[in-house]
Amino acid sequence: MSTAFAHPVTVWIVGATLGLLLLAAAVIGLLSVTGRASLALRRELWLRLGSWCILLPLMLGPVLLGRVWTIGAVTLLGLACLREYDRATGLFREYLIVGVVVLGILLVNFAALDHWYGFFVALWPLTVGVIAIASLPLDRPAGYVQRTALGIFAFMLFGAGLAHLGYMANDPGYRPIVLLLLTAVALNDVAAFTFGKLIGGRKLLPATSPNKTLSGALGALLTTSVVVALLAGAIFAGTPMEHPALLLLFGAIVSIAGQCGDLMLSSIKRDLGIKDMGVLLPGHGGVLDRFNSLLLVAPAAFHFIHYSVGIGLEAPARLITGGG
Amino acid sequence: MEFRLRPARDLGLAPGERLRSHAREAGLGSQVLRSLWRGGVGAYLRLAHRLEVTGRENLPATPPFVLIANHCSHLDTLALGSILQGEAGRRAHALAAGDVFFRTGATALFAAYAVNALPVWRKRTRAGEIATLRERLVEDRLVYILFPEGTRSRDGTMAPFQPGIGTLVAGLPVPVVPCRLEGCHAAWPADRRLPRPGKVRLTIGRPLDFSGLPNARAGWVEAAAACEAAVKALG
Numbered sequence: 001m002s003t004a005f006a007h008p009v010t011v012w013i014v015g016a017t018l019g020l021l022l023l024a025a026a027v028i029g030l031l032s033v034t035g036r037a038s039l040a041l042r043r044e045l046w047l048r049l050g051s052w053c054i055l056l057p058l059m060l061g062p063v064l065l066g067r068v069w070t071i072g073a074v075t076l077l078g079l080a081c082l083r084e085y086d087r088a089t090g091l092f093r094e095y096l097i098v099g100v101v102v103l104g105i106l107l108v109n110f111a112a113l114d115h116w117y118g119f120f121v122a123l124w125p126l127t128v129g130v131i132a133i134a135s136l137p138l139d140r141p142a143g144y145v146q147r148t149a150l151g152i153f154a155f156m157l158f159g160a161g162l163a164h165l166g167y168m169a170n171d172p173g174y175r176p177i178v179l180l181l182l183t184a185v186a187l188n189d190v191a192a193f194t195f196g197k198l199i200g201g202r203k204l205l206p207a208t209s210p211n212k213t214l215s216g217a218l219g220a221l222l223t224t225s226v227v228v229a230l231l232a233g234a235i236f237a238g239t240p241m242e243h244p245a246l247l248l249l250f251g252a253i254v255s256i257a258g259q260c261g262d263l264m265l266s267s268i269k270r271d272l273g274i275k276d277m278g279v280l281l282p283g284h285g286g287v288l289d290r291f292n293s294l295l296l297v298a299p300a301a302f303h304f305i306h307y308s309v310g311i312g313l314e315a316p317a318r319l320i321t322g323g324g
Numbered sequence: 325m326e327f328r329l330r331p332a333r334d335l336g337l338a339p340g341e342r343l344r345s346h347a348r349e350a351g352l353g354s355q356v357l358r359s360l361w362r363g364g365v366g367a368y369l370r371l372a373h374r375l376e377v378t379g380r381e382n383l384p385a386t387p388p389f390v391l392i393a394n395h396c397s398h399l400d401t402l403a404l405g406s407i408l409q410g411e412a413g414r415r416a417h418a419l420a421a422g423d424v425f426f427r428t429g430a431t432a433l434f435a436a437y438a439v440n441a442l443p444v445w446r447k448r449t450r451a452g453e454i455a456t457l458r459e460r461l462v463e464d465r466l467v468y469i470l471f472p473e474g475t476r477s478r479d480g481t482m483a484p485f486q487p488g489i490g491t492l493v494a495g496l497p498v499p500v501v502p503c504r505l506e507g508c509h510a511a512w513p514a515d516r517r518l519p520r521p522g523k524v525r526l527t528i529g530r531p532l533d534f535s536g537l538p539n540a541r542a543g544w545v546e547a548a549a550a551c552e553a554a555v556k557a558l559g
Contacts, residue, residue: 083351083353086351087331087332087334087335087349087351088331088332088335089329089331090328090329090330090331090332092332092349092351092352093330093349095352095355095414098351098352099352102352143328145325146327146328146329149327271329272329272331274331274335274336276336278336279336279337279338279339
């Protein structure tokens with residue numbers, strides 16, 4: 001317990017999250033008592049809050065529990081994302097390709113668990129290569145480009161990309177960083193929604209996502225950059241990342257990558273002609289509808305920190321395979 | 325070249341709804357679970373029932389096709405399913421009584437994931453459901469396993485075939501393979517909770533073609549009668 005909450009930023013983030021949940025429950029409760037909101041809206045709000053009450057412990061819990069839990073949770077998240085994506089795109093009918101992508105996701109997360117960066121990095125092109133050749137023996141060239149491309153896209157997003165989040169857990173001080181990323185993408189969404197509603201104005205990309213506005217995007221960029229910079233300032237105090245410009249740049253990367261992840265999923269859904277990727281989370285849609293922002297944030301934030309201060313440099317490597 | 329993205333037919337269905345849906349499509353996970361189940365069933369049929377199959381050469385090389393047989397016990401579906409290999413095995417769906425196999429969540433889970441069954445709601449099947457089953461048979465190149473008597477025989481004798489089989493295949497270019505099962509009634513009569521060991525024989529007949537029949541009452545009845553005669557002839 002003392003290790004989990006060793007860093008003050010961990011305490012702040014968990015405290016603020018719990019506080020927000022309680023506040024939301026109080027506001028919705030007040031709306032219900034006073035009858036200010038319609039029954040349908042109140043139901044929707046309770047449903048969303050209920051989903052968050054289950055989702056947040058599942059997101060924050062593994063990070064607080066430890067390295068193995070965090071990597072395990074990221075692995076499961078990657079597989080859940082793959083399942084939704086392959087059913088939405090039709091890739092699920094290509095058992096061979098899906099099998100290779102599953103194997104790739106498991107291996108890349110194993111490399112994270114092993115803390116073997118060389119293997120972690122090597123798996124990206126190698127898995128892509130295996131996906132490209134996996135369906136050759138079927139002697140079915142029709143649809144080759146489609147199934148191979150869908151498979152590579154899936155592995156790069158839910159395997160290679162997302163596994164960076166778990167890999168960060170190899171740094172002894174990972175908890176506040178990972179918690180910051182998890183909550184910052186949620187803040188980013190909320191800020192974009194709020195600024196969009198308050199200011200409105202020009203649509204960002206109306207064909208892709210008709211509800212998003214330019215004001216929302218800029219408002220989120222501003223809010224997330226500042227909040228992330230302030231919290232990251234406390235996390236990276238005394239390191240080369242302490243410089244305000246670097247911290248703000250880090251915040252901006254989180255915000256932009258988060259919003260791009262959101263737009264990327266919107267494009268996928270528009271292209272497929274579907275509204276939600278799944279039905280697993282009442283009030284949210286599918287797992288991907290909730291975690292889309294994280295897909296691009298994880299590798300972008302990882303490499304920014306990696307270049308600036310390094311990740312897990314002092315921690316023992318190749319814990320399982322040995323030879324580190 | 326343009327991508328042809330075809331989302332799963334069951335996309336957007338809640339989990340319970342999906343289990344009972346005719347639109348349910350199996351993914352890799354379901355196939356892995358099923359292949360384990362099929363392996364176990366195959367071994368059981370060989371060991372406990374010394375399953376003997378004749379006429380394998382009559383099975384079409386590739387899906388789609390429909391397997392029909394006389395119906396005495398729950399072993400029947402397992403025996404017919406066990407003869408399908410590779411692609412046909414992966415694409416096989418048993419059409420099972422909804423009121424027996426899809427009544428509770430647990431039985432529906434078993435029926436959907438182990439047997440890959442699709443529910444048939446006896447006496448209240450809607451036209452839309454038949455249309456979906458026909459469409460999927462051809463478009464998804466499936467294999468259906470069904471028992472046109474509509475229920476298990478209580479004394480081992482074959483009952484008249486219902487026209488339901490005709491509604492599924494009349495007018496479609498999909499072969500119907502008649503099969504005859506012997507020994508299933510003795511091994512697992514309808515009044516026993518569990519099966520007992522005993523020899524089971526399966527004879528596979530030559531495929532029937534109903535593509536020339538009209539998809540209307542007359543065609544359904546004719547197809548059912550032809551199926552019944554073909555299964556009887558194998559006895």
